[in-house]
Every structure is written in C-alpha cells, then in structure tokens.
Amino acid sequence: MLTTEFGRILEYAQKLGADEAEVYFLGKQLITVRMTGGQVLESKGVHDIGVGIRVFREKSIGMAVSNDLTRESLETTTQKALAIAKIRGPAKHWKSLPKPKKVKPVPKIFDRKVAEMDLEETVNLAIRMLDEAKGFSRKIVDVSGSLNVFTDKVQIINTHGVDISQTSTSILGSITTEAEEKSSRSTGVGFQGSCSLREFNPESVGEESADMAVRSLNAQKLEAGNYSLILEPFTLAEVTSYVFAGAVTSKMYQDKVSCFQGKLGEIVSDESLSIYDDPTMAGYLGATSFDDEGVSTRRLPLIEKGVFKNLLYDTFYASKDNVASTGNAKRTGNLPGRSYSGLPFPEPHNFVVDKGTQSKDELIEDTKRGILVGRIWYTYALQPERGDFSTTTRSGAFLVQNGEIKKPILPMRINDNLPRCLQNLGGIANDVKQVTPWFGYYLTAPTVRFDGVKATPV
C-alpha cells in the first residue's frame, strides 16, 4: 500500500521529537441496500479512506485523524498529534507500542467475489431476501431490511517495525417482516452474516423473518411474574453487546464499574457456561489476525466453565495493569467494520458462547414456565456496576409451558440482573449461529436459557 509514504511520516514524527509513532490506515468500500414496504428504498455507496496518527513523547500520547492523504496534510496531522501529546502530559504507566511479532493469518476472511460484487449483483442479493419473505405466506403484509456489503483494507505501521496489513470482506443481511391476520399484527426478524458470498444464503434470512412473524400472530397478554427466559442468538446478542461487554472490558474493570468487580478467577456463572472472544474463527465476521494496534489476536476465555478468566485489553489499558494486550484494540467509527477515526479502545471482536449438548427443542421441552424470545430491543445496563439491565421483547415471543410452546405473547419488559441470570443458567442448546444487533458486537452462540427472570407486560 502506502508503506513508503507512511514510513516517511514516522521518520518525520521522530524528527519532531516523538519517541514512538504509529500510522493506522484504512480504506473502506461499503454498499448498503435498504428495503422497505416490500421494495428497495435506496442503494448507497461509501468510499472512505483516512489515517489516524498516534505519537508518543516521554510517555505523553497524542492522536490526530485526517482523510487527506497528501504529504502536507499528513505532516500537519503529525504536528497536531505532537501538540496534543504536549498538552496531555505523561501517562506514567505507558510502556510501548507493539513490537513486531509473527502473526498467524486467519483464513477465509476475504472473498474476492464480495470485494468485486457490482451494484446490480448486490441489489439482486437484497431482493432475494425480500422475495423469500414476501412469498412465504399470504399473511405477510410488509417487508423491510438491509444488506451491507463492505471491504476493509487496513495497514498499521509503527516505529518499532510493525508493518502489517489485511483485507477482509463482510456481508450482513437483515430482514424484518410484518404479518397480519384479522386484527392481529406481528413482526419477525431474520439475520445472516458472512465473509464470503458462498456462505451467505439470502433466502434463509427472508424465511427466518417471515416464519417468526407468522408464528407470532394472535399474540396474547401474559401476566407479570418470574419466567425462564429462553434467548435465541439474535436476542442474546443484545445482552452480550450492551450489558456483558462492558463488564469484561479492562477500562470498566479499572474504573470499578464492572458487575464482576473483584471476581477475576472466581465463579461468576453456572459451570456449564463458557464465553470467549474469538477473532480466529475462519470465515466468521469479526475475524482478524491482528487488532487495531497490530497485536496478534487469539481465542480469549472470558468466562470458562463458570470462572471469570480474563478482561479485554488494548495496549494502553494493559500497561495500566502491567499485563500484555489481549489483542482487543478496536477503533470504532460511524460505519460498520473498522475505522481510522476512533481512538483504540478494548472491545470484543466476536463473542462466542460454547454450545451445549441438547437441541433447542430439548431445551424448550425441559422448560416448565418460560418465555422464548426471538428479538428484544432498547437493552441497556441500568446500573453497570451491579449488572442491572432492562429490555423489551419485540418479535417472536412465546409462552412455554410444561415443555411446549403454548402461544405467542405481546411485548414484555424485562428488568433483571446479569450476574443473577448467569448464576441461574437453565441450559444451553447446540443451535449455534453468528449474529449482530443494531450497532452491536458480533456473537456466535446457541439459544440459552436463564431461569427466574422478572418480566412484566407493557
């Protein structure tokens, strides 16, 4: 890529007095097809390139961002980063930017067919999701959704000799379907993501969504009470993104606002539960051989057999605890995928929940009084330091009684607590799927059941 030019900028930073410097380059090509009312609403393309330049002078850190890659602009950006470092003052704990280490490439994260997909092909892929949902049943009255296809080319180069690059592709398809029968209306959701075109099945997205909507018709109100909450992967992803992720992030733990505070090495959940961050799974979204500082990634146990094992670290927060980065530095911007605009911060790449031995049907058969949920939303940590959270069921909610799915139910609000839910784990199925909620983190997980969860009709 632009190694020579970026190398020159590193030399320029050192000439101006930087002890260490880093250039992070990202080039992104994104196509989004949005659908609503059973037709394509709009097609959008974004071509975005830019750099984030970080400099360190006597442990003082400065970062500046620009998407003007002319030499003059890169030099101005470097000067700005150094000026910021001077104001910031030293981070006494800071050790060093990453040194070069052998990085094992993760296979199947780039598909040339995806990178070279033309617009017509992309729109047709979106229409296949749409058509499958529309044609599923005469009860389907509305279909909307989106297809996001993007390619990220990243390059990281620093003054210690790290010079690493990677190109990855992603397809994310989502469909929301509305069904109607007499005076009853219901919705369903379908999602699929993949790095390759071959692995992406648009019809399955439409079918999943329409099937959930039709099954959810004629929902009835359920009384308030304690239920076993059976979360399908798309639902669990809201909880892992918006409640669990913060609790295992080093920054939150250092700030003492994690609900697992002081419990590293201790049992925090039922021993059948293991949760990892795994960016090494070939072909899975979020897979990457190195993080946004160039540190090689690995399968990181967060909770293993019920024991709280690790926190997510980038280099900055790892140096505060005098440990090594876990390869979880991420820069988050406005668009899906990687970004050059954000500061590195420890975040998950791809949460993984180990599957259980029973099927989803068996998990349901094993449930006395529960709620099966396909989609929740407005999931927030009310009190992150305690793990209190609230959420509302949105689609595919059913009453389960004595092992059988009895009837679809109207929205319920759940106000409960994450550590309590984890300790009251009722079972884990083996129906693993990778999903992501709206602007959340990837999750590869099966359906999971938590017992004794408080739910109230809304």
Next chain:
Amino acid sequence: MEDLARVVMENALKLGAKYADIRIEHSTGESFLLENGNVEHISSDSTVGAGIRVLAKGAWGFYATTSLDRKSLLDAAQRAYKMAVSSSQRVKEPSKLAPVKVVRDRDVVKVKKKMDDFPLEERVQLAKECDSAMRKVSKRIHRAAVSISGDTKKKLFCSSEGALITHDMMKCYLYLRAVAHEAGITEDQGQLEGGTGGFEAVEKKDTIKLSEELARKTAELVKAPTAPTGEMTVIMDQDFISLLSHEIIGHPSEADRVLGKEAAWAGVAWWKGMIGQRVGSDLFNASDDPRIEGGLGYYKYDDEGVSASEKVLIKDGILVGHMHSRETAAIFGVEPNGGMRATSSQFVPLIRMSNTFIKPGDWTFKEMLEDVKRGIYAVGEKVPSIDNRRYNWQISCMWAYMIEKGELTTLLRDVTIAGVAPVFFKSIDAVGKDFILRPIPGCGKGDPMQSMYVGNGGPHIRGRAQVIGTRGN
C-alpha cells in the same frame, strides 16, 4: 467549490436524474476525557467529504467519497445515478418530492468563543478544576470525569433545482460524571451541558458550581432509600422531560416511522393514522423547532435545502402533524417542513427531530407541588426502555424526592418511571412555565446507524405514572 458543485449537479441531470443534491463538508473536532485529575485521552480530527444523492426512475441512489477533486465528484455522481437505477427495480410507488422554494443563502451559527479563543490547554485546565471540585465534595466520590468537546462544520448544499446554501456550524459539550460508593452501594451520575454555538455554550453555566452540585447529590444518594412502587402523581423536571419528549414525542413524530419505513431497526409509531385525534389532555402541546439558537438541534435549512420552521406536533392534546422530508410531505399532501438531516456527508439524510419539546404552560413549580398529597418528583434522566411503537415507556431518573402534603421530603435513589403514552399524556394536569432545552448528542437511526445531535426539553410536567423502586438493597 460552488462552481464544481453546480457542474456535478448538471452532470447528474444529463445522466438522467430527475433530481440530485450534493453536500460537501469539512469537519474538525477536538475532544478529551479527564478522569480523577489525569487526562485519559485527547483526540483531534479533520475530515472532508462529499455525499451525492440522486433520484432517478423513481428511486434513490447515494454515493459518498472523501476525494473532492472534479474527477472524483463526477465519478461519485455517476455511481449515485447507477445506484438509483439499480434501486428502481420493481418500484411500485415511485418517490416524488413535494415542491419547495429554491433557496440561496448562508447559515452562520453565532459563535462568541471559537476553538482558538479557548485553547485546548485552557479547556483541560477548566476540566481539572471541575474534577477537583467534584472530588473535594465528599470522600464517597471515588471517581470524577470531565469531558469537553468542540466540533466545527462547514457545509455546502447544492441541488439540481438551483439551491445553494452554505452552513458554518459549531457545537460544544461539557460532560460531568461523579461516581460515589459506600457500603456496597454505587451511584453513578452524569450531566451534559452545551449546544450549538461556541464555548460560551459550555461556560454559560457556572461549571464549578455545577460540578459541586452533581457530586454532592451523587454522594448523598448512596445513603438514600429507594422509592415505593405503584401508580402515583409524578412531577417530572425539565431534564426528565427532555428524554421523554425525545423518545415518546420526537421519534414517533418522524413521518418515515409513521409510514413504517423504519420498521427494520428504529421502529414504528403507535399514532399512525391518528392525525386530528386526541392523544393527551388540553394542556399538552408539543413542537419541533430547529430555529432555537443555541439548541443542539439548531439549523436554518435542512439537508434538502428546506427552510426550517416550527413543526406543531400536538396542539391542545390533539395530534396535528409530523416531521417531514420532501418525499413524505408529498405522500401526506402537506408542505415540507424541513426535517431532513444526515450526520455527515457519508450518510443520506433521514427525518430527524431537531429541538423537540413540550411547550410551556402557566404553572409555577410551587403551585404544582401544593396540590400533591403523596407523589414523586423525578429529577434528571438516565436510561430508557421503550417498545418499538413508542407506546409503552420506562425511563430511569437520576434521583427523585417524595412529595408529601405539598412538600419535597425524602431523597430517593434508583427510581424508574413507566407509563403508556396516551394514558400518561391524558393525565397531564399541570404544565410549568419554566421551559428548558437540553442537549442530547447521540440519537441513533438508520442503517448504517447515524448518531445525531438534537435538543429536547420542556417545562416541569405533572401527571400520573407508575413508579418503580429499581432495586431493593
């Protein structure tokens, strides 16, 4: 750049576009976070970009680029046109635009204190003073954080109809956070100040005093009891009302939601088809108005070049209007009212609230209290939980007080208020005259999601709602 923008628009028409517009932007930003006296991080960005929107064969296409040379912009226009043509496959209802007056004007936000007038060193110093003030208040305060950010944006809007508008914007925020802990109880409270304009928006309040007050209250809360649970009379302060007006009035008033066009992610609106019907008491009036100077949702022209105006949403308890794009205005058969905004040139404009609020009435806070035998005074806003029709809501507040025999008595922690939109709106029996507009900078909508800055607020409001004491210990 204006000449190039016109050339690009002419070119889009030559390609076959029925309509096109371009937004060319240069944005800068500086922000930092200070925690317990130490700067955690500082960042600075400077970005340029252009987004071109094309309507062709009844469908929309859009392309954004960070290269602003003639060749790149002409190429982007061609790509946007191709996007529109591809989108047009199987279009049943071609997109149409309601006509608007073509505007050529400038919108320059009044700024007293620019970035250079209040250098980063001085902002960091102010943050250190706020941080120190918070931590001095009580030993229970074990964490204080202060963040100050300033953003500028120069934007050129040009349409194929001849509109040519330049925007020169600036907005600033100050965020204070105090965390108190004692005997197993942690209280974490934050407060945001700021809006459109220069750093005077941040300095207009006595920030040190504000920091002390936030920390003092947070420290007191760890010793406070939780609230009783049940339906009761609730007086909500302006900050609580800001989130309520955002979630329960602003979002369902976006015409694209009303039409179901946001059903996939952001949700729909329970009052679809209810224009002209009663949704609240006679005292309930709500509007959206981008023209409020200093409000975080300020603008003079939206991202379709439509002049901003007051959008009356609810009048005397009757639902009377929505926020519109030119396209939804054509569908509803109403005048466009300038509701379209995009977070940056990388995104298409969507219908977004600007400054959405409940309008003031004529009650004083004292008069509101006097009538209440037993109730709750809800202060500040924290976390919402809303169904996707915006019908049933739950919002946690920063803290609350018991109201007993017309007086504020016990301070309460961890209180959540819940209600059903029309039931609550119809229960409103007192509306204060003490209107405040608050900044809300992170409102999500669209796919990819756009995070938008808006203003929300209102006066003190009294009504009936469910009170939930969130936790027991």
